[in-house]
Every structure is written in C-alpha cells, then in structure tokens.
Amino acid sequence: MDKPQTRTFKAFVRPCSINTGRFRWIVIAEGGGHSEHAINSFITEAAAQMAGDARARALTGMGYAR
Numbered sequence: 001m002d003k004p005q006t007r008t009f010k011a012f013v014r015p016c017s018i019n020t021g022r023f024r025w026i027v028i029a030e031g032g033g034h035s036e037h038a039i040n041s042f043i044t045e046a047a048a049q050m051a052g053d054a055r056a057r058a059l060t061g062m063g064y065a066r
Contacts, residue, residue, distance in 0.1 A: 007029050008030040009030070009034075010028060010030065011049065011053045011055065011056045012025065013049050013052060022041035022042060023047075023048035024048060025038045025048045025052025025055065029059075
C-alpha cells in the first residue's frame with residue numbers, strides 16, 4: 001500500500017493592510033487548496049518570514065494528504 005504524499009506549504013510575507021509599516025505572513029499549499037494567514041502583524045519582514053516558515057513546516061509535518 002502506497003503512503004499518500006504529504007502536501008508542501010510555503011510562506012510568503014506581505015505588508016500589513018491594517019498596521020502601516022508592519023508585516024504579515026500567508027502560508028499557501030503547493031498546488032493550492034489550503035492557506036492560512038497571520039493573525040498578528042510583525043515589526044520586521046524577517047520576523048514575519050520566520051514565523052510563517054515555522055507555520056509552513058508545522059502544516060507540512062501534520063501530513064495533510066494531497
């Protein structure tokens with residue numbers, strides 16, 4: 001029996017539309033179908049990227065099937 005492939009997620013950072021000068025991450029599944037966004041904004045783009053990357057790794061590790 002073949003094990004289902006897990007979906008890969010990638011994090012992107014964009015300027016926050018609510019708090020000028022701050023950033024939020026969005027995580028999107030490879031091939032679409034699932035996405036999440038940061039609830040809180042971050043002071044730096046690098047901080048938002050680190051948090052988004054962590055969430056993408058967590059979602060990938062949860063084994064969401066394709």
